[in-house]
Amino acid sequence: MSTFCVVGGGLAGLEFALHSALKGHRIVIYEAGPQLRTNHVHFDTRVFDGDEKKVHWTADEHWALGGISERLGGRSLCYHGVMLPLEEKALNSWPEIWQKRLKGPAGLYHQLQQEFTAKYPEMSRNQAVNLPLHHAPQAAVVGESAAFTSYSPLYQLEPLIRDGVITIERATISQVEKKSDGFYLVDAQGQTVNTTGFERCILSASALVNNKIITQSLARSTIAQVTDHYCIGVAVKVREGERIADYRHEMLWHGFSEHHDLNANIFVVERNNFDNGDRLLLLMAVMEQNPALSDYSELHCRYHEGKTTLEIQSKHSDAVIENYNQLASRIVDFASTQLGVRLSPLHDTAVEQSEAFFGASEGIDFEQALNALNETERTNIYTRFVFPYGAYEHESCTHPIGGHGDIALTDSLELTAMPGVYAIGPGAFPRLGIANPALTICSLSRWLASHL
Known part of the structure; x- marks a missing residue:
């Protein structure tokens, strides 16, 4: 049984952890925030201390300073479940191998759409609407008293946690180190959190935090693109x-x-x-911030005296x-x-x-x-x-598949500069497109779980 570490307990990380564990691997998830909620945020409306957004960057006036929610489940309990594939125009800018993996009757999009349709009535609910609108497929259920919940892999982890296949540790990871016996993770206080090396490391924090961890691990500054809807x-x-x-x-x-x-x-x-x-x-x-019309904004991860700071310079x-x-x-x-x-x-x-x-x-x-x-x-x-631009929680394209330099990913989602380290989530998108990214996030995470 191989043991992998996952950094970040949002949709991408939990989706990978669930499906990798089901394939026989042991997974340790490191998440900065506690498990404050168990239901979708628009159903569980309690207010918790520590549930506030935290800002990890500086930016000019055209990028929102909304911050990041740090809690187990993260954005997998925030998004409202729209499951649209990337439109053809955007997907055509992805590497050809990923177009094949995502599209077609045997592609990941079709597989996930079928699965969600079988479990979530709102994926295909046929409601008469007095306007010329397309149905918005949502992996969601409306139960008694209009209780709403949408898909999250978090709901399926309990038996795997009980059996010791998945372990969740609370830690804010800042750095990945590779030693002869595997990967070790260092937290924000400079302490190594694991005593035995991991075979593989999967970065699944936000698109911004992933790049911060990569920069801190490489001990050199990086510049990446970043965009949002x-x-x-x-x-x-x-x-x-x-x-x-x-x-x-x-x-x-x-x-x-x-x-x-x-x-x-x-x-x-x-x-x-x-x-x-x-x-x-x-x-x-x-x-979408269409790349044919404008360069994406820039994410500067500045490494100095052992610390990394983030600055976003927006471009329009x-x-x-x-x-x-x-x-x-x-x-x-x-x-x-x-x-x-x-x-x-x-x-x-x-x-x-x-x-x-x-x-x-x-x-x-x-x-x-x-x-x-x-x-x-x-x-x-x-x-x-x-x-505001930068506040929609769809930050993307920071470590793109087929990109260039230290923060680029291979077609197998492996970090070019750190073999054995993988990065998932919307930061891996070569182009964000118009669609809500949830379906594509799930597709990338499940593909990596199968690949490894």
Whole structure:
């Protein structure tokens, strides 16, 4: 029985650990945060000390300083389960061998979609919707009293932990050292956490933290690319018309509309009506930082006197800013057209009336938008909300498959500069694409579990 170590207990790490253990390997998971939750974050709404986001980097004003949640389960209990494959345009920029692994009847996408469809009704639930929308496949279940939960490998670990096949240790890992008998991990206090060497080491922390660990392990500074999705939404209040569909839960979209000419998808849900009967719809546009239009932002991991610090320098070309501004207009036009009403901005500001939206709505969050609509008597209106660039938790492309230099991965997800060390998660993506990355994360993790 081989023993592997996994650094990070989010979706990528737990998915690898589960499927590697099922194939007969022993796994030790090192996670910085405790197990504060056992259910999906939008169902388990308790507030825990230590559940706050921690910031591990500095950045300019165009990259969010939202930080990282450190807890067992991590983002595997945060994401809402949309399971879309990468669109063809994005996947075509991946190495050909990975296109073959992911696509087609025998590909990982199809295998996982079939598995999730058998277990999670929301993957294929056929709901009549009064708009031309694609179904949004979600690996989720809505149970009694509208209790919502989505797929996480965390739920399946208990018997393997009980049998000693998987062990979970709480530690913040900062460095990987290779010795003659295997890999040893060093924590943030400089202490080696294992007494026996591991045969393989899998880095599955966030895309940013993986690079920090790699830099600290190599004892030299590195520069990598980094990107995230741009997300802009509108909350719409209208009085006329029939509901687009029955509302079932805040985490379930009624569907999405493809706007690939603007490198985006627009997700739509109609919430319960306001108390006075007015309708409330939410539209969220998720946009890729298309590498054909702009260089990705840069992640600088600076190694100095035994410590590594992170700095992000964001990049937005004029073409990407124009793409974003067009999308900000498109989402309102799309809502107006589909609802058959002319929507006006709630806030009659110069920004809303112009076509220069990029960065203009940084201060309007989701709850503020809903409260503003609830407090006004006006109808046929909208207000914007945003998740700032770098805050959507889809940080990607930092140690890409087929990349260059110390932080590149081989086609087998092995770190070029550190044989025997592998890196998974969205940091391994050569291109992020438009789709939510969850299905692709699961695919990479399961492939590596089979490969090793």
